[in-house]
Amino acid sequence: MFTEEDNKIIYSYLDKLMDSCDKHFLRKEADRAMILDAFEFANKAHANVRRRSGEPYIIHPIAVANIVVTEIGLGTKSVCAALLHDVVEDTDYTVDDIKSRYGEKVSSMVDGLTKIKKAGDLAQTNSQQAENFKKMLFTLSDDVRVILIKLSDRLHNMRTLQSMPPKKRTKIVSETITLFAPLAHRLGLYTIKTELEDYCLKYSYPEEYDMICKKLSMTTLSRNEFVDKFNAPIIKSLESNGIDFQICGREKAIYSIWKKMQRKKITLEEVYDLFAIRIVFKPAKLIPESSQCWHIYSLITEVYKPKPDRIRDWISIPKANGYESLHCTVMGPDGIWVEVQIRSERMNEIAERGFAAHWKYKQNEPRENELDKWLKEVRSALSGSNEHAVEFLDEFKLNLYSREIVVFTPKGDSRILPKGAIYLDFAYDIHTNIGNKAIGVKVDHKIQSLFSLIRSGDQIEIITSESSSPSVEWIDKVHTSKAKQAVRAYLKNKNSNNVNVGKEKLIGKLKQLNISSKRKDVMSKILGFYSCATKEEFYSNIGSGIINIDNLGNLFDENNNHIMPPRRFWSFSLNPLKIFTDNKKRQSLKKETFIIAKCCNPIPGDEVVGFRTDSGKIIMHKKGCEVATDIASKQGDRIVDAEWTSKTIMSYLVHLQIEGIDRRGIILNITQVISGQLNINIDKLVVETKKGLIRGYISMYVSNIHDIQETISLLKKIKGVSKVSRLEGKNDYNPLEKQK
Numbered sequence: 001m002f003t004e005e006d007n008k009i010i011y012s013y014l015d016k017l018m019d020s021c022d023k024h025f026l027r028k029e030a031d032r033a034m035i036l037d038a039f040e041f042a043n044k045a046h047a048n049v050r051r052r053s054g055e056p057y058i059i060h061p062i063a064v065a066n067i068v069v070t071e072i073g074l075g076t077k078s079v080c081a082a083l084l085h086d087v088v089e090d091t092d093y094t095v096d097d098i099k100s101r102y103g104e105k106v107s108s109m110v111d112g113l114t115k116i117k118k119a120g121d122l123a124q125t126n127s128q129q130a131e132n133f134k135k136m137l138f139t140l141s142d143d144v145r146v147i148l149i150k151l152s153d154r155l156h157n158m159r160t161l162q163s164m165p166p167k168k169r170t171k172i173v174s175e176t177i178t179l180f181a182p183l184a185h186r187l188g189l190y191t192i193k194t195e196l197e198d199y200c201l202k203y204s205y206p207e208e209y210d211m212i213c214k215k216l217s218m219t220t221l222s223r224n225e226f227v228d229k230f231n232a233p234i235i236k237s238l239e240s241n242g243i244d245f246q247i248c249g250r251e252k253a254i255y256s257i258w259k260k261m262q263r264k265k266i267t268l269e270e271v272y273d274l275f276a277i278r279i280v281f282k283p284a285k286l287i288p289e290s291s292q293c294w295h296i297y298s299l300i301t302e303v304y305k306p307k308p309d310r311i312r313d314w315i316s317i318p319k320a321n322g323y324e325s326l327h328c329t330v331m332g333p334d335g336i337w338v339e340v341q342i343r344s345e346r347m348n349e350i351a352e353r354g355f356a357a358h359w360k361y362k363q364n365e366p367r368e369n370e371l372d373k374w375l376k377e378v379r380s381a382l383s384g385s386n387e388h389a390v391e392f393l394d395e396f397k398l399n400l401y402s403r404e405i406v407v408f409t410p411k412g413d414s415r416i417l418p419k420g421a422i423y424l425d426f427a428y429d430i431h432t433n434i435g436n437k438a439i440g441v442k443v444d445h446k447i448q449s450l451f452s453l454i455r456s457g458d459q460i461e462i463i464t465s466e467s468s469s470p471s472v473e474w475i476d477k478v479h480t481s482k483a484k485q486a487v488r489a490y491l492k493n494k495n496s497n498n499v500n501v502g503k504e505k506l507i508g509k510l511k512q513l514n515i516s517s518k519r520k521d522v523m524s525k526i527l528g529f530y531s532c533a534t535k536e537e538f539y540s541n542i543g544s545g546i547i548n549i550d551n552l553g554n555l556f557d558e559n560n561n562h563i564m565p566p567r568r569f570w571s572f573s574l575n576p577l578k579i580f581t582d583n584k585k586r587q588s589l590k591k592e593t594f595i596i597a598k599c600c601n602p603i604p605g606d607e608v609v610g611f612r613t614d615s616g617k618i619i620m621h622k623k624g625c626e627v628a629t630d631i632a633s634k635q636g637d638r639i640v641d642a643e644w645t646s647k648t649i650m651s652y653l654v655h656l657q658i659e660g661i662d663r664r665g666i667i668l669n670i671t672q673v674i675s676g677q678l679n680i681n682i683d684k685l686v687v688e689t690k691k692g693l694i695r696g697y698i699s700m701y702v703s704n705i706h707d708i709q710e711t712i713s714l715l716k717k718i719k720g721v722s723k724v725s726r727l728e729g730k731n732d733y734n735p736l737e738k739q740k
Contacts, residue, residue, distance in 0.1 A: 001048055006056050013062040014039055020069045021079065031076040038080040038102065045091045053163035060156060061085060067152035071192065073353050077102075078145050081109035085149060088114045105143070112136055112146035113153070129171075130634045133179060147183065154180045155192055158199040170609055171636030173200050178633035188321040188354025197255035204624055205258070212254050215268050223275060224249070230332045231277065233303045241299060243292075244282040250341075251275045265725045276339040280348045289344045290315045293326040296342050304330035307337065315347075317406050320416045322350050405456035417454060421479045424450040427462040428483035435486055437464040451477050472545030491544040498543030505542050509549050524614030526552070594618040594642075596652075600625035600728050603652040605705025610640035618642065622728070644704075651701040653683060654708060655727040661720040662694040669718045674700060678711060694720070697727075 002010075018026075018035070026032055042061055049057040065082035068074045080102055087093050088110055095114070099107035115132045136150055154176060161169055177200040184193035202209045227249040238245055252274050260271055279296060283289050293315055300306075310329035318324045324347040332338040343351065404416050407426060417425060423443070427450070428435030440463040441448050454460070470487045478484055492498065506526075510517045517523075523535060530547055532538040541547040594610065600622040602608050607623035611631055618640055621628035632639055658670065667687060674680050684699035702708055708726055715724045 002056060010043065010056055010058055010062075013059050013066075017062055017066045017069070017079075020066055021076075024069050024073065025075050034076055034102070035079050035083070038083040038106075041101065042083045042087055045087045045093055049090075051160070051163065053160060057086075060160075063156045064149070064152045067155055068149055071155075071353070072148050072152060072189070074145060074148060077105050078109070078149060080106050081113065081145070082149050082152065084110050085113040085153060109143060109146050109149065112138070112143070113150060129175065129636055144187075147187070148189075151180060151184050151187075151189065151192055155196060158196055161199065161203055167639050167641050169203055170639055171632055173203050174629045174632030174636065176200050177204075178629055184354070186321055188323055188350060190323075190354065191352050192354075194253040194255070198253060201255045201258055208258060209254060212257055212268060216251070216254075216274070223251075226333070226336070227275070227277070230338055234277075234279075234300055237299045237303060238279075238296065241295075243296065244284075245296075246280050248278055249275050250278050265723065272337060273339060276341055278341045278343070278348075280343055280345060283344045283346075289347070292344070293342045297326060297328060300328070300330060300340055300342075304332055304338075306330050310337075310339075317414055317416070320404055321354065325351060405454060407454055407456070408459040410459065410461045412459075418480060421454050422451050422477060423448060423454060423460060423462070424474065425478050425480045425483045426454060426460050428478070428486050429480065430462065432486045434462055434464060435483060436470055436490055437466060437468050438462050439465045439468045475546055488546060491546060492540065498540040499536055500539075500543070502539030502542030502544075502547075506539065506549065509552055513553050527614075594620050597621040597625065597627065599627040601652070601654065603654060603702065603704060603708075604644045606644075608642055608644070610642040611635070611638045612640055613638075625728075651681075651703060653699060654702055656698040656700070656708075656711070656715075657723075657725050657727055658694075658696045658698065658715060658721060659723040660694050660718075661722065662689045662692050663720050666694060666718065666720050667696075670696070670698075670715065670721075673714045673718065674698070674711060677714065678707070680707060680711065 017039075018032070021032070021035060039062070043058050046057045046061075051057050051060060061083045064085065065079045068078050068082045084098060084102070084106070088095055088098065095107050095111045098110050113136070115128075115135075136146060157172060158176060161172060164172065176196050181193050181196040181200065184190075184196060198209075231247055231249075235247060238247075252271075257268065257271055257274065260266070261268060264270075281292060281296065283292055307329040310327075312325075312327035314323055314325050314327070325341050325343040327339060327341050329337050329339045405419050405421070406414055406416055408414055409430075415426070415429060417429060423441040424435065424438060427438040427441070438450055441450050441452075442461040442463065443452075443458050445459075470490045472491065474487045475484055475491075478487060507517055510522070515522060527535070527538055530538060530541075532541065532547075538547070542549060595617055596602060597619055602620055602622040602625075608620050609623050609628055609632070610618040610620050611628070612618055620642065621631075660666065667685075671682065671685070674682055681701045682698065683701060685696065687694060687696040689695075700711075702711075712724045712726070715721055
């Protein structure tokens with residue numbers, strides 16, 4: 001039972017919500033009454049139920065509703081849906097109960113936010129997570145507010161994630177970084193996207209997160225002094241020109257800083273763009289906002305010299321998520337490059353609050369913009385999709401977070417495509433039939449290959465022929481989800497006998513490999529390896545040529561990470577796992593065999609996460625591995641908490657990359673440290689020198705993470721060595737060969 005103190009807390013949260021509503025949109029007493037009634041209904045439905053943190057459960061939907069109001073800017077019906085979003089899922093009330101009390105719109109939103117009950121038909125997809133996400137996306141066909149509320153729900157869950165057990169945290173973080181943060185980005189919700197990413201880093205890599213926070217805090221004073229010094233002449237110039245504006249320094253998001261450190265393998269001190277200056281102006285009447293942006297740009301560049309290749313014009317052609325702004329990088333005091341962002345109040349609201357703000361200004365923009373086009377594409381893909389949830393989700397994610405390039409049609413119309421797209425992607429972006437019939441392309445009036453990469457600014461004309469049709473190879477060549485879906489749909493419709501053909505091919509391949517198709521674990525391992533949910537889907541993909549099984553033999557060679565004979569033998573031990581059986585009793589899991597994932601090659605000492613296969617084995621990945629994150633985002637129920645034990649040792653193949661200044665004897669020094677000083681066996685050493693610089697790749701056998709750490713530490717002490725880093729992946733990976 002709730003105590004009097006619990007009720008005080010509940011109604012204090014409600015008061016904050018109503019204050020937010022009054023401030024942002026409440027004008028009618030009927031709206032106020034509707035929200036209060038939704039609260040009372042939800043409060044009764046969740047009576048005496050607590051969250052894992054111990055607080056009353058109703059606080060969660062109230063907090064979600066407050067995010068919906070203050071951080072996204074939605075109205076009465078959305079607030080009611082947020083308050084009621086868990087009622088149908090967690091209580092005996094139905095969607096019809098919601099509909100009879102609050103109407104069709106609210107009940108439809110609540111239905112879209114309600115997870116699918118586990119049922120027999122979900123066993124085939126093997127991913128309830130993917131089914132739930134696909135169900136939510138279907139609401140795009142009717143009401144995008146469902147996804148905006150869901151993002152608010154996820155944001156509050158991330159803000160209170162500390163009360164969740166590790167396994168649940170891993171699942172939620174993986175979903176968030178893989179799906180929800182990119183979706184927030186795609187809908188223009190920059191502030192929410194940034195906070196979601198920062199929380200993902202906080203719970204995935206707490207030490208790195210704390211380190212960045214601490215160092216940023218230590219330099220806050222000096223950074224603020226620099227910003228004031230930088231801003232002073234700009235403020236004077238803008239004021240003298242009668243511009244009504246606000247100027248502030250915007251610190252780079254912690255996750256963005258960390259990603260840049262990982263991508264470029266640099267320290268925090270080497271990240272120069274830790275902040276940007278933002279100028280938000282109140283537009284003058286009768287003057288286009290774009291003209292005012294360029295006027296401010298000219299005033300800034302009279303004070304500071306610009307970097308010509310760092311001008312970003314998202315005013316003439318906004319980003320696909322509706323983002324508009326003019327960015328430039330200028331040389332500030334003390335020889336420091338500073339990015340300056342220039343935007344109007346309208347542009348700033350759309351940049352911060354995304355789709356909701358875009359919709360607010362829609363009445364003044366009769367033309368369809370890129371965000372409208374993207375929503376239309378998603379709706380089209382959903383309406384024509386008969387794919388199971390995992391496959392659909394993989395396709396949907398492809399372009400959520402892509403960088404964008406702008407190209408032009410022969411008539412001069414602009415279109416936005418993701419970076420990495422080819423000319424065939426452009427053909428499918430125009431129309432599916434044009435893509436299916438494409439045989440060539442003219443780029444700036446010159447013939448090019450359909451499979452060449454698009455460059456920003458290209459003017460593209462697709463050449464078609466009625467005799468042309470998609471081939472299997474197109475699937476791997478095209479980049480966009482729309483193109484991949486169109487090619488797959490064509491190939492699947494082309495051959496009605498794909499399942500039988502695929503089954504015969506698989507049986508033949510297994511015979512060739514001397515593997516019995518009657519082994520219980522064979523099919524489950526194959527489906528996981530090729531990311532297929534059902535046998536029928538797998539057979540069909542083989543028959544249509546979508547899947548090539550020439551590399552099937554690799555699946556049954558599980559121990560190629562352990563080439564050297566064991567010196568001391570390491571074992572892998574699962575934490576004492578507890579699961580709930582059907583009768584709600586706790587049951588301990590027994591120790592099980594494991595497989596080392598080839599994508600990230602974890603070794604003893606690495607933080608790891610495991611995934612249970614249908615055959616009962618555990619596949620171990622490094623924590624933070626992209627493949628592991630993707631699996632956890634779709635099949636979180638397979639996660640197994642695990643850790644290394646130090647009873648026994650094996651040798652594991654790992655890879656290092658080394659950079660520095662070339663000098664006589666440096667290679668000898670490197671080998672003396674590894675083989676002589678540390679007694680570690682080198683498997684491969686590849687070195688190249690160019691213009692006085694040295695770059696090398698070292699493949700060696702170690703016992704645990706401490707061997708790597710000690711090796712890197714000693715190599716960095718060698719004269720001339722500037723950087724040493726660990727590489728991930730397969731044993732035969734050689735970045736130097738790849739570059740050549």
